[in-house]
Amino acid sequence: MHIRELDPSASPLDYYGYELRRAREAAxxxxxxxxxxVFCTGSLIGQIETTLKVPTREFSERVDAALGTDGLFSRLVGLVLRSQLPGWLQPFAELEARATNIATFQSQVVYGLLQTPEYARAVLETGWADNLDEQVAARLDRQRILAREKPPLLWVVLDEVVLHRPFAGKEAMRHQLTHLLSFRNRREVRIQVLPLGLGQHPATAGSFSVLRFEGDPDITYSDNYDKGYLTANPDVVRDCSHRYDHLQAAALSVEDSAALIAHVREERYAEQPAPDGSTVA
Known part of the structure; x- marks a missing residue:
């Protein structure tokens, strides 16, 4: 049998496959x-070892337990999944994971750290992603920073239009808005809605984020179709921070925003009774 040789320095996925083969053979x-x-086929093991498949976090945890590798693959899988993000997004994801404070304005979609799997898939499908499953997994893996012992302070301002745009249909949107409401009692997550009736506001150019760090300069981030723009230029950071302050002041309060989200969920995405008495989306 021909065994494909891997260069472990080629990519995080190659390194993962190389180490998996080495640890398996050592055992x-x-x-x-x-x-x-680990409750999968030998074929899947082979595909992961040769980089034809991307490992999941659950798979990695099972492999660590089976091979006694002291969390090696659970640590590596984060790098692997991040490498599946578009190249222009990877630097931002790395900085996002280090930030102590994230302030973001989103004019089109729910912020990635707050997306449900169904919603994330629908958003990513609009970009005609070739490796859709892997990109969804990578986006959801970014959300692990909110489960850390010391998560970043996340402040999100959503344009109200985001609540009305039905990505993936009514059921998925109902679940997404319910997910947003689940953060109401999280002290480190604050969600505000910029109401449609506001009209002119200081972020008409589109979505942007301001990231703050412990001991490092603040940065701002914005993106378009095929690239992201990161800068620590003090003038740009100051301007974006100033605009964000105005957005927060113009947006509904956290409590009123939650009430609006709940209202939109029930008005637009509530389950409807079927003729047989059951409910449908």
């Missing part, structure tokens, strides 16, 4: 034997 296990232990 004296065939691909089929390891697969039976």
């Amino acid at each position: 004296g296990l065939t691909q089929k034997a390891l697969g039976s232990i």
Whole structure:
């Protein structure tokens, strides 16, 4: 059998596959034997070892337990998943994971850290992604920073139009808005809605984020179709921070925003009774 040789320095995925093969062989296990232990096929083990498939976090945790690798693959999988993001987004994701404070205005979609799987898939589908499953997994993996012992302070201002744009249909939107409401009691997450009736506001140019760090300069980030723009230019950071302050002041309060989100959920995306008495989206 021809065994594909990997260059572990080529990419995080190559390194993961190289280490998985090395650890499996050191344990004296065939691909089929390891697969039976971690509840998958030997073929999937082989595909991950040769970079044909991207590992999941659950798979990595099972492999660590099976091979006694002390969390190696659970640590590596974060790098692997991040590498599946578009190249222009990867630097931002790395900085986002280090930030102590994230302030973001979103004019088109829910911020990535707050997206449900169905909503994330619908958003990413609009970009005609070739590796859609991997990009969805990577986006959801970014959200792990909110589950840390010391998560960043996340302040999100959403244009109200985001609540009305039905990505993935009514059921998915109902779940997405319910997910937003689940953050009402999270002290480190604040969500405000910029009402449609406001008209002119200081961020008509589009979405942007301001990231703050412990001991490093603040940065701003914005993106378009095929690239992202990061800068620590003090003048740009100051201007974006100033605009964000105005957006927060113009937006509904956190409490009123939650009430509006709940209202839109029930008015636009509530379950409807079917003829047989059951409910449908």
